[in-house]
Amino acid sequence: MATLVDIKDLTVTYDGDKVLDNVSLSIEEGEMIGIIGRSGSGKTVLLNVLRGLDESIPATGQIVYHGAACDWCGRVEPPGKAGGSCPKCGGPLSPISEDILNGADPVKKRNISRRVAIMIQRTFGIYGDDSVIENVMKALDDSGYGGDRIMRAADIIDQVKLSHRMMHIARDLSGGEKQRVVMARQLAREPMMLLADEPTGTLDPKTAQVVHQNLKKLSKELGITVLITSHFPGVIEEMATRALLLENGRIKMLGRPEDVIKAFTGGIEAVERKEVQAGGSVIKVEGLYKKYFSVDRGVINAVNGVSFDIREGEIFGIVGTSGAGKTSLTNILTGNLEPTSGMVEMKVGDDWINLCEPGYYARGRAKPYIGLLHQEYDLYPHRTVIENMTDSIGLEFPAELAQKKAIHTLQISGFDEKRSRDILGKYPGELSEGERHRVALAQVLIKEPHVIFLDEPTGTMDPITKKYVINSILSARQDIGETFVIVSHDMDFVRTICDRAAYVKGGKIVSMGKPEEVLPLIQEIMK
Structure with a gap:
């Protein structure tokens, strides 16, 4: 060639x-x-x-x-x-x-x-208000395609296995589904x-x-x-x-x-998960439903009658294929989405707080103790790393304490001490994508939440950095009793770090238990 x-x-x-x-x-x-x-x-x-x-x-x-x-x-x-x-x-x-x-x-x-087409990691370059097929048709228009745009768009959507979401509005898709729309748009350019x-x-x-x-x-x-x-x-x-x-x-x-x-x-050592005795429940979920109504598909049960608990100090995994309902479930658990029915309670001090009830003394009281790193995270591009970690999220520290706290938190997120100091004054655009992701993780950890939700935390991490992050999460749990909920497609990561895992399919939890019990089931289905 x-x-x-x-x-x-x-x-x-x-x-x-x-x-x-x-x-x-x-x-x-x-x-x-x-x-x-x-x-x-x-x-x-x-x-x-x-x-x-x-x-x-x-x-x-x-x-x-x-x-x-x-x-x-x-x-x-x-x-x-x-x-x-x-x-x-x-x-x-x-x-x-x-x-x-x-x-x-x-x-x-x-x-x-x-x-020359490009797909940038974690960047969903799509038209959020348009349907999936409209997104692909616009890409065909941009490339000057002269044939039957509708049929060509449908063929491309089928290639990325998204025909069952063809008429859905792009912003309502899961992260994995959005990524497939991005790929379809790039393939449309031939x-x-x-x-x-x-x-x-x-x-x-x-x-x-x-x-x-x-x-x-x-x-x-x-x-x-x-x-x-x-x-x-x-x-x-x-x-x-x-x-x-x-x-x-x-x-x-x-x-x-x-x-x-x-x-x-070569030289990457495996990290072993140690059995830890978790405490009592810190989050309780009972009979949870979230229904969406679509003109073309009718009622969609994104969360379909889910009940479970998350225990204090445990690392709890949520796994499943794209579109299974993981994102909707996580958004309800973090107080960012109203359920159709059911109950989600979080323990704050000695009180149980209803996350489904709005107001300062209900959801408003629990939200400050919940940390969330979404897979579509973002940093302020015109603020330095230390500003992103402190000023931009309302944490007011004296300069010396802010620097000390930021360096410590960056180390928890996988940086060594030297690199932590080096990047404090840098802007996000001066960092690699993997480094920006770890800064976003540090931005969550610096607020010292009681429960931390991590949505695809290792998607852009190399094996060495992943090892550091695994050790950091395990250390945070061991040293301060931090509770983590991890939504991930990285089965090795879930197997290594989680105490329990829930397999979500069609909005339901179809299996729950130790990772070694749950993951073989999902991996068999995914073959």
């Missing part, structure tokens, strides 16, 4: 720190390259530079795209199509080579960028290269497998070149034809996926 992209001595520097350091790589047409490395190693920056649209990235070096451009309409195809006819207008395709960092023709650069940054980090294993199979199929059938980043070694091994390991902005290793994974994971 012909070379699609030549990267030569690519360097990106922020405030004297080299995020990418003399990276050189040739990407062949139609191959699938897996990129793995710790948070902050430069994976996301590399993809954004390759996209070629962000002029603010301080990049030097060369990124030369080789392709075949139509002499009539300017459409760019992979280099192997040179000498053929344009699929859009029938014009002749002539070879081109453009360095998008140094003096590329603006029109050709724009035409190249139109043929790109010659797809840059996928942790595309399945927050999806359940079954849905992730569907996405992986679709990517591999499209890459093979349509010749789409794919660059995919992941913190999960199994994803890289399953999908990539080649893999590269980034470390501190440099390519440490490039080669067979199995060899690269071995180099990346």
Whole structure:
């Protein structure tokens, strides 16, 4: 196959720190390259530079795209199509080579960028007020698709296994379903290269497998070149034809996926969950229902007659496929969503507080003791890390105490002491996605809640950082008796850290018990 992209001595520097350091790589047409490395190693920056649209990235070096451009309409195809006819207008395709960092023709650069799609981790770039099919149809319009848009959109939605949500409003979908809408929108563009940054980090294993199979199929059938980043070694091994390991902005290793994974994971010690005697109930749920009404689907039971309790000091897991009702259940438990019926009570001091009842002495009294890190978390982009952790959430500390508290909390979230000090004055945009996620976790922990809800807490974390976070959660539970509720698709994480787990399906809890009892059931269903 012909070379699609030549990267030569690519360097990106922020405030004297080299995020990418003399990276050189040739990407062949139609191959699938897996990129793995710790948070902050430069994976996301590399993809954004390759996209070629962000002029603010301080990049030097060369990124030369080789392709075949139509002499009539300017459409760019992979280099192997040179000498053929344009699929859009029938014009002749002539070879081109453009360095998008140094003096590329603006029109050709724009035409190249139109043929490069990107999926950014945890960023749901969708039209929230539109239905799923309308979202995909708009993407087809943007790409200039000239056929039957409705049928083409329906086919793409079926490819990502979302036909049962085709008419749903996008904002009402679960996080995993939104991620599949994002993928459908990118596939609608029929790109010659797809840059996928942790595309399945927050999806359940079954849905992730569907996405992986679709990517591999499209890459093979349509010749789409794919660059995919992941913190999960199994994803890289399953999908990539080649893999590269980034470390501190440099390519440490490039080669067979199995060899690269071995180099990346070597020395990571497993963390064992210790049995801990939990206290009495801290949250009680009885007969909980949440019904939604849809014109096309009628009554939807997002939460369907759920009853259970969460005990003080335990780490409780909630697992299930995308759309099973986990998000709705979590939002009710945290006081952010009104149930249709049922009861949720939380123990505050010696009193039981009704979370379903509004008012200062009811839900208002319990809410300050509930921490929530949602998978669609956000940080204030124009505030520093320490400001995000203190000022922006109403915590007023003297400067010296604020710094001490922030450093301590950042360490609990997986940073070492040096990095904790280094990032206090940095803005979120100067951190990697994995680092931003850990800062968001620290933002929750610094408020010292009684019960902490973590929604997909490890979706963007590499195995080493995940180990630190596991140890931090276990330490917080052991040292101060903190209670955690973890909603996750990461089965290994749940198995390692949770005392009990509830398997949610169709809005109901169909199994509850120790992870080793519950997870085999869900994994069998997800095969």
